[in-house]
Amino acid sequence: MAGRTELPSGLVTFMFTDIEGSTRLARMLGDDYGPVLGAHRSVLRAALSDFDGVELFTEGDSFFVAFQDASAAMAACVEAQRRLSAHEWPGRDAMPRVRMGMHTGWARPVGGEYASLEVHRAARVAAAAHGGQILCSGATALSILTDGVPVPFGTVATLPAPTVGVDLLDLGPHRLRGFDDDERLFQVIAAGLDRDFPRPRAQGGARHNLPAALTSFVGRRPEAAELVNLLDSHRIVTIAGPGGAGKTRLSLAVGEQLLDTYPQGVWTVDAVSAATGLAPALAAALGLRPEPGRPMLETLLEQCADRRMLLLLQTCDAAPAACAGLVRMLLAACPRMDVLVTGREPLGVHGEVVWRIPPMSPADVFTLLSERATAARGGRPGPVDESTDLARVASRLEGSPLAAELAASRLRLFTAGQLVARLNDPIAALDPVSGESGERNDSITASLDWSYRTLSVRAAGLLRRLSVFAGPVDLSTVEWCGPDGLGSLSELTEKSLIEVVPGPRYRMSEQVKSYASRQLSKSGDEHSARDRHVAWALRSLDAVATDTDGEMRTTSLTEFTPYVTEWRAALRWAAAEGDVTAGLRLATALDPWWREHGGAREGRDQLFRLYRRLDEAEVAPADLAAAYLVHAGLADDRDERVRFLERAEGLALETGDRVTLMRAVVGRRLTLLENRDYEGAERFCRELMEQAEQSGAAEAALPAVITLAELLCRRDALDEAADLLGGARQWEASRPEDRGRRTVDWLLGIVALRRRDLVAAHDHLVVALRSRLRHGFRGAAADAVAAIAVRCALGGDTATAAVLFGGAEAARGARRTSMFGTFWSAQQLGLRTALGDAGFDTAYAEGVGLGFDRIVAMALAVEHPDLEDGAARFIGSVLRPS
Numbered sequence: 001m002a003g004r005t006e007l008p009s010g011l012v013t014f015m016f017t018d019i020e021g022s023t024r025l026a027r028m029l030g031d032d033y034g035p036v037l038g039a040h041r042s043v044l045r046a047a048l049s050d051f052d053g054v055e056l057f058t059e060g061d062s063f064f065v066a067f068q069d070a071s072a073a074m075a076a077c078v079e080a081q082r083r084l085s086a087h088e089w090p091g092r093d094a095m096p097r098v099r100m101g102m103h104t105g106w107a108r109p110v111g112g113e114y115a116s117l118e119v120h121r122a123a124r125v126a127a128a129a130h131g132g133q134i135l136c137s138g139a140t141a142l143s144i145l146t147d148g149v150p151v152p153f154g155t156v157a158t159l160p161a162p163t164v165g166v167d168l169l170d171l172g173p174h175r176l177r178g179f180d181d182d183e184r185l186f187q188v189i190a191a192g193l194d195r196d197f198p199r200p201r202a203q204g205g206a207r208h209n210l211p212a213a214l215t216s217f218v219g220r221r222p223e224a225a226e227l228v229n230l231l232d233s234h235r236i237v238t239i240a241g242p243g244g245a246g247k248t249r250l251s252l253a254v255g256e257q258l259l260d261t262y263p264q265g266v267w268t269v270d271a272v273s274a275a276t277g278l279a280p281a282l283a284a285a286l287g288l289r290p291e292p293g294r295p296m297l298e299t300l301l302e303q304c305a306d307r308r309m310l311l312l313l314q315t316c317d318a319a320p321a322a323c324a325g326l327v328r329m330l331l332a333a334c335p336r337m338d339v340l341v342t343g344r345e346p347l348g349v350h351g352e353v354v355w356r357i358p359p360m361s362p363a364d365v366f367t368l369l370s371e372r373a374t375a376a377r378g379g380r381p382g383p384v385d386e387s388t389d390l391a392r393v394a395s396r397l398e399g400s401p402l403a404a405e406l407a408a409s410r411l412r413l414f415t416a417g418q419l420v421a422r423l424n425d426p427i428a429a430l431d432p433v434s435g436e437s438g439e440r441n442d443s444i445t446a447s448l449d450w451s452y453r454t455l456s457v458r459a460a461g462l463l464r465r466l467s468v469f470a471g472p473v474d475l476s477t478v479e480w481c482g483p484d485g486l487g488s489l490s491e492l493t494e495k496s497l498i499e500v501v502p503g504p505r506y507r508m509s510e511q512v513k514s515y516a517s518r519q520l521s522k523s524g525d526e527h528s529a530r531d532r533h534v535a536w537a538l539r540s541l542d543a544v545a546t547d548t549d550g551e552m553r554t555t556s557l558t559e560f561t562p563y564v565t566e567w568r569a570a571l572r573w574a575a576a577e578g579d580v581t582a583g584l585r586l587a588t589a590l591d592p593w594w595r596e597h598g599g600a601r602e603g604r605d606q607l608f609r610l611y612r613r614l615d616e617a618e619v620a621p622a623d624l625a626a627a628y629l630v631h632a633g634l635a636d637d638r639d640e641r642v643r644f645l646e647r648a649e650g651l652a653l654e655t656g657d658r659v660t661l662m663r664a665v666v667g668r669r670l671t672l673l674e675n676r677d678y679e680g681a682e683r684f685c686r687e688l689m690e691q692a693e694q695s696g697a698a699e700a701a702l703p704a705v706i707t708l709a710e711l712l713c714r715r716d717a718l719d720e721a722a723d724l725l726g727g728a729r730q731w732e733a734s735r736p737e738d739r740g741r742r743t744v745d746w747l748l749g750i751v752a753l754r755r756r757d758l759v760a761a762h763d764h765l766v767v768a769l770r771s772r773l774r775h776g777f778r779g780a781a782a783d784a785v786a787a788i789a790v791r792c793a794l795g796g797d798t799a800t801a802a803v804l805f806g807g808a809e810a811a812r813g814a815r816r817t818s819m820f821g822t823f824w825s826a827q828q829l830g831l832r833t834a835l836g837d838a839g840f841d842t843a844y845a846e847g848v849g850l851g852f853d854r855i856v857a858m859a860l861a862v863e864h865p866d867l868e869d870g871a872a873r874f875i876g877s878v879l880r881p882s
Contacts, residue, residue, distance in 0.1 A: 097131025244402025359399020806847025807855025
């Protein structure tokens with residue numbers, strides 16, 4: 001090399017270069033490699049000779065050069081790279097890619113060579129570089145910068161002459177092989193040089209590329225522990241779940257926990273952002289560069305072949321086929337590599353363990369929402385009294401982290417109470433307005449659009465049709481919704497749009513349902529889909545309400561309950577735009593549920609909506625009369641009740657329907673009772689029973705019989721009440737809407753209690769209680785428990801009686817039969833006298849705290865009276881239950 005030949009001394013800058021992938025290049029070029037290597041040497045020597053560099057030795061494709069001036073060394077490297085790029089090589093793949101590294105330190109030559117540790121440090125800096133890249137140590141950068149202060153990490157510094165136009169990019173600290181301390185590395189940037197390179201190849205440097213968290217990671221500790229255990233025994237685990245469920249964040253948390261388990265690191269690659277392909281993206285993360293004439297995948301497989309490392313492959317649903325192909329090859333070629341995948345559907349790779357991410361717990365959602373809401377408000381906490389409403393918001397978000405983040409941003413505009421009132425439509429309540437977002441996880445709509453676009457035509461259609469169902473559905477319902485229901489269902493569950501719940505049943509989250517409903521409306525099929533849902537509701541009603549031989553079954557809220565949500569949804573549509581007759585049938589069927597669960601207002605509202613559309617349909621008088629009777633029973637004032645009873649009576653007279661006529665007329669007794677005209681009510685009931693007998697519809701007068709028996713019991717005409725009730729048992733058994741309540745048995749039990757006949761009372765009340773429980777009449781069952789409390793009191797077990805009274809009244813059933821309010825009060829007063837105020841209050845409170853299920857169990861466990869032990873037995877006309 002021409003120029004200076006005296007070896008520099010003092011503060012010396014050492015430079016090393018070599019060709020990246022020289023072995024591969026030589027194998028590829030064969031005999032042509034020699035000329036390429038020679039040209040490379042000539043270009044380097046010509047460039048370095050202008051900057052007083054002293055070449056110490058050249059071995060193969062490597063150069064070792066010393067400079068007295070650091071700026072000259074850097075300028076020499078830049079010029080050398082430019083000339084290498086400008087040289088005419090035999091072909092693009094034949095161009096040698098040269099890596100260069102510099103370090104500055106104190107050294108003195110001895111015998112024509114350097115025996116300084118700084119030389120070794122310079123060699124390690126060069127080894128950390130990639131082909132075409134120039135790296136320098138912090139010492140070199142410091143000696144060049146005029147102010148002597150290195151720039152902050154990740155920023156660029158402009159250098160003085162002779163390196164004008166050259167900048168330094170701080171790459172941060174790295175551990176060089178053979179050195180215990182970290183070395184801060186800088187990349188030289190200049191016109192004509194490549195700028196984008198993988199991270200430096202420094203041994204002991206960064207062992208992961210996990211992004212720094214911008215927000216706290218809330219909850220998910222059990223889930224993270226479960227995934228760690230799965231990776232201990234399985235090489236590929238897929239976290240599958242809907243968009244916004246927190247799959248990526250959870251996988252990163254797991255990766256952080258496992259850093260010490262994988263010596264060669266934990267590396268994350270996102271299929272969405274891997275624009276150049278998955279293999280190049282992973283190679284870049286690992287610090288690998290393409291080799292001349294060799295596919296990047298081969299280089300990747302070779303480099304990872306014996307590495308103990310974990311790959312986090314994110315958002316695989318963006319490119320499922322490419323992800324599956326890469327994973328198969330990596331697992332086959334790299335036996336020590338494990339893979340944790342995230343996506344909305346499994347990859348379908350052999351050996352894959354699919355782990356469905358569960359919703360966050362309500363407590364964790366509350367914590368996440370609270371933290372994010374505080375941040376969204378600029379670090380200011382919300383109102384002191386917000387916690388209750390915030391908990392209600394959290395409970396409505398279905399465990400979705402995305403929904404919690406969106407809800408937190410909405411709390412800048414609304415109070416938590418205002419927000420929870422809008423969550424029946426989560427998309428309208430939570431999504432940013434149009435134009436605010438567009439990224440995949442910026443909104444519920446954008447997240448679901450991502451999945452919806454990948455669906456087949458049939459699966460998309462099934463998703464839309466299922467959105468009209470209010471709750472989970474079974475397989476037969478899915479098949480009812482259209483052709484190829486099973487195949488489409490499988491696709492929807494694989495893509496995490498439908499969740500499989502125990503049963504099995506198939507559930508759509510409220511967020512997916514809200515989205516699918518919008519798609520249904522856009523498709524123009526909403527009317528037909530909702531009409532079909534009404535038809536399904538009527539079919540399910542028929543299946544529940546009738547036996548296989550077509551006979552009406554005993555009304556049972558226990559059997560109704562799984563269908564009530566769907567029937568109510570179908571009724572709302574029928575009342576608004578659907579079939580009026582179907583709506584009246586559904587309203588009639590829902591009557592006992594509304595009565596039991598306090599839904600009278602809902603029932604009346606839907607019936608009024610149906611009445612307004614009567615001109616649009618031909619409704620059978622029997623269906624309309626039945627609806628009027630239901631309405632009368634739900635009415636909250638006397639005038640409304642009388643008005644609809646009269647309407648039902650008028651229709652019954654027109655059609656000659658004796659049973660409906662009797663049911664309408666019997667409703668008048670309630671007005672007499674409200675006016676406390678007990679004599680008039682008794683007289684009315686007797687006349688009505690006689691008319692019913694004469695008209696051949698005696699059983700239709702059962703409500704009048706029940707009322708008359710209550711009135712007789714009230715004035716202690718117990719024998720007549722018992723005889724009357726004994727004759728009414730068969731009537732009750734003939735009425736499906738009444739026999740489940742066993743009101744006759746309950747009243748016979750009351751009569752027996754008034755006579756102090758504990759054996760008969762026990763028998764009748766237990767029968768009534770069991771039947772009411774079995775058929776789901778909780779309020780009536782509470783009445784039976786209260787009556788059993790009286791049985792215990794009369795039998796001397798005052799403590800149990802007080803506990804049972806507390807549990808029964810906590811269920812708000814003990815005073816439901818107002819006719820016996822005085823009777824209950826008198827019995828409790830006797831218990832308070834026997835136990836003392838403190839004793840009664842303690843036992844009563846115990847009953848309140850036990851919960852109704854345990855109270856019922858206690859009532860049923862009351863020992864049957866034993867005649868031989870002196871239990872009272874009244875020999876009279878009270879019938880033993882059949």
